[in-house]
Amino acid sequence: MNSQVDEARAQDLERRIRAYEELERRAHWPGALSVRDVVALCLLTLVMVAGAYLLGGQP
Template identity: 45%
Template sequence: MEDPAWERELERRIRVYEQMEAAGDWPGRLGSIDYFAMAALTVVFTLGPWIWVH
């Protein structure tokens, strides 16, 4: 049994994703600064405590 309301909702979602992809605008997309900050925090949180105790 097919639900026409659900099919319309799926079509709407597909259109939204296609529009976002065409515009190149993905909310929450990480940039190079974000990756650099994560790498720096990883180094600080792993080496920091080791240096602190030695």
């Protein structure tokens, strides 16, 4: 009984891993962060840090 459950569990894990391997083979991963996201994040961080420092952080 236990071995049946273990086997089913192993098959389920295999199915999940295969699903991601399929995604990995595609040229485009749906919803992945792009270069635009990274640039936007860098700019946002820079503006927040520099803006906050210039407006209030200077002793």
